[in-house]
Amino acid sequence: MPAFVRRVLSLMVLLLLPAAAAAAPVGVMVRNESTSATCAETDNVSLKLVAEQIEKFTIIARHPAYVGMLRVDNTEPDFETCDMSRDPVVPAPAPPPAAAGAPPAAPATGVPRRVTIFETPDLWITGFTFPSFWRAASVPVRIGGEVTQGLHMLQLWVRQNDKAEEVLVVYPPDGYWRARPLSPTHLRSTAYGSSFLVGPVEQAERPLVRLKELDFAPQTRTFTLHFADGGKARLQLAKVDGDQIRLEVQFDGIAPRTFAALRSMYVTEGNADVARVAWRTLASPGTPAAMGEAPVMSFTDAQNVSMLWAGRLVPSRHNTSAPDFTFEGFAGR
Structure with a gap:
């Protein structure tokens, strides 16, 4: 059979094969499990995202609408009416043993231990071990062939426009993340505010996601979350600039039913990291898309x-410059 005939037949076979199903828009349920609080350091705002089959979605943190008006930014914690005495306390793991011939590791001093676990001129990751945390630091962090144990927190830093800024934080013991865009030109830096969870959200004293391992691929700026009960997700830093930070989430396999959550605080509208919500519904046959909003x-x-x-929509005296969050682009098969 002539070669050109074989090529034509091969092309015809490919055209006759069923096309791979593309991810289609999915409408999700937003469940509000928020409770009232008087402590500004309590995550009493809890918005959970629920769906049967989610393949991917997008998280965007963007400066609040009033950020251009800010001249004074209040980022100090406020424990005035807080009682943390009943919070769980798990001591930090002991420092790893020193290598042969090296001086012994320094004993615990009551201050965080800091280590840079990856570094290039434009991107680096710093890890912290605190004297104690509410959960054990038992999730290994892998970058390439290097594994770091005993970390409570990771910071991801980027350098853009000759300025270095921390833009993303993750706490491996409980799966909490925080994100913020690069600072606007009139502010030296901005505050973190709300946290979010990605993965099978469950309740254990507070909502959390149990991780078995956390990997990071610097080339694509992608974290891989290996969940304790199986399955995994990829979270990619797709964009960061002076307006927003965009994170693309892709589940590997079947996603959990409660697949994400936003955690924040609200005491009053003038003392809150989140005070209002707005949402858009998915259009369906005979029903157009609609917007809603509420406190x-x-x-x-x-x-x-x-x-x-x-x-x-109005400045708060707590974490005044902290970003708003948008969850969108929900898609599944």
Whole structure:
């Protein structure tokens, strides 16, 4: 058979094969499990995202609408009405043994231990071990062939426009993340505020995601979350600039039903990291897409949501510059 005939037949076979199913938009349920609080350091705002089959979605942290008006930024913690005495306390693991011939590791001093575990001129990751945390630091962190144990927190730093800034934080023991864009030109830095969870969200004193291992691929700026009960997800730093930080999440296999959550605080509208929510529903045959908005504490569960925004319209005296969050791009097969 002539070669050109074989090529034509091969092309015809490919054209007749069924096309791979593309990810289609999915509407999710937003469940509001927030409770009232008087402590500004309590994560009493809890918005959970629920769906049967999610393949991917996007998380965006963007400066609040009023950031251009800020001249004074309040980022100090406020423990005025807080009682943390009943919080779980797990001591930090002992420092790893020193290599042969090296001086012995320094004893615990009551201050965090800091280590740079990856570094290039434009991107680096710093790890911290605190004297104690509410969960054990038992999740290994892998970058290439190097594994680091006993970390409570990782910071991801980037250098852009001749300025280095920390833009993403993760706590491996409980799966909490924080994100923020690069600072606007009139502010030296901005605050973190709300946290988010990605993966099978469960309750153990507070919502958390149990991780078995956390990997990072510097070339693609992608974290791989290996969940304790199986499955994994990839979280990629897709974009970061002076307006927003965009994180693309892709599940490997079947995603958990409660696949993500936003955790934040609200005491009053002027003392909150999240004060309001807005959402858009997914259009369906005979029903157009619609928008809704509400104060976060009176918001009731929403169905068939294609976009959720959680943030502030007026400045707060707590973490004044902290970003708003948007969850969107929900897709599945």
